[in-house]
Amino acid sequence: MPGLRDDRRGASIALTHVLTMGITAILVSGLLVGMSGMVDDQRERAIRNSLETIGERLATETSYLEEMSPRSSGVTLRVEHPRSVAGRTYAVGLLTDSARCNGAPPCLRLHTDSPAVTVVVPVPLDVPVTDATVPGGDLRIVYDGRISLEEGDSA
């Protein structure tokens, strides 16, 4: 009959469990740690993509407004956009500052603080523009001789 030092039956099971759990923990931790960075990258990319999409759509809507403006004395276009992108609120500005428009004013400038993501979408307009920055979400694009951006009624 083997002595306790030589008896490996119970120890083997416990050790196996300990080792398995340890390895699993290390694996999961490693995966989570590794993926958290990946998620951050994904979020930033998602925010950027979303802002670009919103910006492009807003630019299209603004160009529609400009198309309507020559015959009109006043147009208000109420547009719906997400209030947040990837869980982050954002601001959108219709700007004429060349520096903030990456040298191509006027532009739509969409921005989140955390993570800091900025997207600039050029909006070629022949109609004068009034600079304004408003929180993202439901908006009003207004033409009354000039085009400006305003917060929507339900914003």
Add this chain to the structure above:
Amino acid sequence: MLLVGAVAIAVLVFGVVVVLNTMVYTTSVKPQASIEAAEETMSAEQAVRRDLKRFMRGYAGEKPYSNQSETGRFEANLTRYERRWAESVAQRTPATVSVDLNRTASDSAALVRQSTLQQYRAQSGSPSQDWNLTDSGELTSVRFEFIASTSASESQAFTITVRNGTTNDWWRLKVYKNPPSNTTIETENDDGITVVCDVADGAQTVVNETAIRTPSKTCAIDFARGVPPPYSVRITKGNKLSGTYALGLTNSKESRLGNGPASQPYVDDLLTEAAFDFTYVTPEVDYESTVRIDIRTLMVPRIGATEYLDRESGVTVRNGTDTNRTVVAYDYTNAEARESYRSLIAPESGALLVYDDFESGSTGTWTVTGGTGGVDDDARNTGRYALYHNGGGDGTLNRTAALNTTGYDALVVSYWAQEGLPGGPTAGPEPDEGENMTLQYYNASGVWKTADRTRAIDAGPPVRYDRRVYINASDARHDEFRIRFVTPADAPSDHWYVDDVRVLGREEG
């Protein structure tokens, strides 16, 4: 086992992140109702513009002018249209639509008319009514009639300005209410030259004087005597014009009015461009615009379909044997009014296809048939020479060179003409009544069609015409378009002069 489970959990977490990310992305690319609403709005405006054009075409075909008595019916029809349109739109989308005539934003031209039809007549109404005319106010919706037969204060006056469209001379006609009678009517030009205002009891005559001695009489006024037409008329100053007035520009003895009215002529308001306020409101869009419909391009051509009509652009200056016969533009019937209106507002712009001023001293591309004729300097509009036909038989002044008018929607033929030639070296009888000169064009079927007619006035000084004829008949658009003037004559010296012939091609869009 656990290792496999751990890996599965990690993959699951990764999958959740990817799915959430996709959802966020998907949310932002959802189609936006605002784009559709904007497109719907523009389509709606286009439809309204198209409908209004049809609406105004029908309206212009019936009544080429708008006056106070007609406005109510016109706007009632517009209201019905607006209601039907709004209901139609509301069935498709929640929207509020309105279409309203904006008289202030509409453009008008003034035409002095006369008619026996009571419905076309306007009076200033009760004695307390103010017309509220202001300095430099353009005549847009006011139609007026003056009969110097009501008692009034001389201090209540207004001014009509007659503008010579050629030289930009401005003439003022001041009309004071009457009686009492001193200094009641006067006309003067900007140089201070007083124009005759013939007013007397019975056969009224007052020269360089301004008294109306009899309140029941009207004053025959020669608008801007000596200044060739065209003119436009507008009110430039006035206030508190209570009572009933008359311009007093003709009288019942005016035989040349044919079956025209004996009543006083008056200025009518002609809608030349109608402006409509269009409003379209949906949950996504508030849209306001002004839809403008140019009525001048909608007139139904009636070339050659009317009897003589003296339809000068604005005011016709004409002196007959009776000095009281000074008349202004007028009309007899709706059809003729349409002609008058069309001529009055015929566009002055377009591609210049022809301009003949005969300043070379030769007929050039023109030939004269019948009687004698050619180019001389006994009469002219501008420069030195003009083309003429001198009676001895019916004749024509033919422009032999053809024009290619295809590609144009309409043509405007303008010309200056003079009937008679008193005082010249070949002076003699001028064309008699009925020997009217007609402008004809050669149509696509090879037929000469009459486009305009200038009337021969028996006796008296020469009558000058400044005509502008709008032709949008489809048979005028071909590559062999030509014009000619037909000049009937029964005497050797029945002169007709023509100068400054222009043909403009217009693309109405």
